[in-house]
Amino acid sequence: MNATDRYATYPSLRGAGVVVSGGATGLGAQFVTEFAAQGARVGFVDVQEDAGRALVEAVAAAGHPRPEFRRADVRDLAGYQEVLRGLAADLGSVGVLVNNAADDTRHASTGVDPAAWDAGFRVNLDHQFFAVQALAPALRAAGGGSVVNLGSISTHVKLRDLVVYRTAKAAVEGLTRALAIELGADAVRVNCVIPGWVMTARQLEHHVDAEAEATLDREQALARRVQPADVARLVLWLAAEDSAACTGQNWIVDGGWM
Structure with missing residues (x-):
């Protein structure tokens, strides 16, 4: 059995228009790849042009x-x-929006000035709302659809040097509930996926050291590491019509940390 044969295929995603932010690397690249493998028409954005084109x-x-x-x-x-x-016009229709772009650069709270605070909210929160605002007409025209906002486990566990990121990601959860209520009448579902410590190339290069490994061994219920594909499979389900009655919720993929 091939690895791809082990997991679900969603007929409702075949031919669906999907937009992913921050899609060139990391979790975003996994989402782009997995949606395309389902036969979706995927559009994605990123500042990393070379990685995006590759x-x-x-x-x-x-x-x-x-x-x-x-x-x-x-x-x-x-x-x-x-x-x-x-991008929506080029895709022809959009039924799925995945608000993934973020920046979890570590920083001490003493060094955060107003400009840094605003910049952190722009990249971790604000764009999620304004993406929904821009694409809501396309979602309505498609007869409804799914918005998946990416939150963060950092909001819920003891991690240091992430005050702006943690605060913005906490607000993503509130934004999700507010938009779910507002857009529900148009058959647009809005959910928040909260990943644990995902083993992306960026995390492995910059943040996963012996201390981090010890933390995961101690705090996670499962004796494994959360991989990008683990998160992507939940995002696919929330995007597909299989989750048609699910909205305004937080969905956690953390190996049992929280």
Whole structure:
């Protein structure tokens, strides 16, 4: 049995228009790849142009629908909305939005000035709302759909030097509930996925050391590490019609840490 044969295929995602932010690397790249493997028409944005274009070629070479990539900085809210509207037009329809872009750079709270605070909220919270605002007409025109906002376990556990990131990600949970109520009448579901410590290339390079490994061994219920594909499989289910009655909820993929 191939690895891809072990997991679910969702007919409702075949041909669906999907938009992913921060899709060039890490979790975002996993989402782009997994949606394309389901036969979805995927558009994604990122500031990392070389990585974005390389991912397009890799997905197409694997025999999946060729994704659409646009360079965009989610902190430029007006410019980002313009890019999203253009991407939606190019895809033809949008039924799924995955708000993934984020920056968890560590920092001491003593060094956070107003500009740094605002920048942290732009990249970790604000763009999620303005992406929904930009694409809500497309979701309504498609007859409804699914928005998946990425939160963070850091909001719920004892991690240091992340005060701006943790605060912004806590607000993502409130944003999710507010938008679920507002958009429910249009058959648009809004959910929040809260990953644990996911073993992306960035985390492995910069943050996963012996101390981090010891923390995970002590705190997680499962004796394994959370991988990008673990999170992607939950995102796929929330995007698909299999979760049609689920909205306004937090969904946790952390190996039993919380």
